[in-house]
Amino acid sequence: MSGATVTRFAPSPTGRLHLGHGFSAIRAQDFARGAGGRFLLRFEDIDAGRVREEYYAGIEEDLAWLGLDWDGEPMRQSERFDAYRAALETLKTRGLVYPCFCTRKEIAAEIAASASAPHGVDGPFYPGTCRGIDRRDAERRLAEEEFAWRLDMEKAAALAGPLFWEDSALGRIAARPELHGDVVLTRKDAPASYNLAVTVDDAFQGITDIVRGNDLIASTDVHRLLQHLLGLPVPRYHHHVLITDEEGKRLSKRDDARSLATLRAAGWDGAEVAAALRADVPNISPFT
Numbered sequence: 001m002s003g004a005t006v007t008r009f010a011p012s013p014t015g016r017l018h019l020g021h022g023f024s025a026i027r028a029q030d031f032a033r034g035a036g037g038r039f040l041l042r043f044e045d046i047d048a049g050r051v052r053e054e055y056y057a058g059i060e061e062d063l064a065w066l067g068l069d070w071d072g073e074p075m076r077q078s079e080r081f082d083a084y085r086a087a088l089e090t091l092k093t094r095g096l097v098y099p100c101f102c103t104r105k106e107i108a109a110e111i112a113a114s115a116s117a118p119h120g121v122d123g124p125f126y127p128g129t130c131r132g133i134d135r136r137d138a139e140r141r142l143a144e145e146e147f148a149w150r151l152d153m154e155k156a157a158a159l160a161g162p163l164f165w166e167d168s169a170l171g172r173i174a175a176r177p178e179l180h181g182d183v184v185l186t187r188k189d190a191p192a193s194y195n196l197a198v199t200v201d202d203a204f205q206g207i208t209d210i211v212r213g214n215d216l217i218a219s220t221d222v223h224r225l226l227q228h229l230l231g232l233p234v235p236r237y238h239h240h241v242l243i244t245d246e247e248g249k250r251l252s253k254r255d256d257a258r259s260l261a262t263l264r265a266a267g268w269d270g271a272e273v274a275a276a277l278r279a280d281v282p283n284i285s286p287f288t
C-alpha cells in the first residue's frame, strides 16, 4: 500500500470514550501506520447542545492512555460551517434540495395516518410532505419558520445512476441511498447533518480509508451519493465488528462501567487494554 494512506477517528465530544471507541481508534491508527500513512483525529462537534468542552481533552486523554498518537492538530467540525454551507449551495444550485417545515410531531402523525408510508433502513422515512411546496411560498416561510434542507432523494439518485463502494470485509456494495428517503442535510439551527459533514470532511482531510464500526454501513449509501453529487473522491471502507457486552449489546456512552476513564481509574494499564483490543476480541467479557 502507498504512503498516501490516511485514516481518521471521528468521535463526538458528547461523552468519554468506551472500549468500543478504543477498538475503532486502534484499528484506524494501525491501518494507517501499517501502510506508512497518517492517522487523523476529528471532533464531530456539530451538535452544540450535547457537546461539552471538557470532553475534547478527555477524549485525547483516553486515546493517549491507549498509546494512540494522531498526526497534527485535531480538526473540529464546529470550525467548518462555511464548507458545509458551500456544499449545500452546490446541491441547491443543482435543484436537488428543498426546504422542509415539518416538525417531528407532524412527520410522525403523517406517517401514522398513512398505511403506505415509505419504509427504509431505519423504518418509515419522511414522506416528502414539503417536496411540492410552491417556490414563492417556501421563500416566504424560510424567513419566518424553523426549517431543514432535505435532499430530494428520488431526483438525486436518478441523476447519479448506479453507485458502488468497496469494503474490505464486504466486497463491492451497490449503494441504496433511496432506502433513506429525503435525508436532512442542514437545519436552521444546525449547519450540517452527520451525513453531510462527514462526507465533506473526509474529502477535505484526504481520507483514503475509512475504518469504522459496522453500525455505519447503511449510512455509507448516503455518503456515496453525496460524494458523487459534490464531485468528491471515493474512499475505501473497512467496517469492523462492534464490541459488545456479555449480553451481546452494543456499548454506549451511557455505559460508564466500560468507559476508558473508568478502567484507568480502576488501575488498568492502557497498553494492556490496547493489546487486548488488538487481539480482536469482539466481546469485552475479559474486562469485567
Ligand code: GLU
Binding pocket: 010, 011, 012, 044, 198, 211, 212, 216
Ligand atoms: N462521529 C461518529 C460517531 O461518533 C463517527 C462517524 C464516522 O466514523 O463516520 O459515531
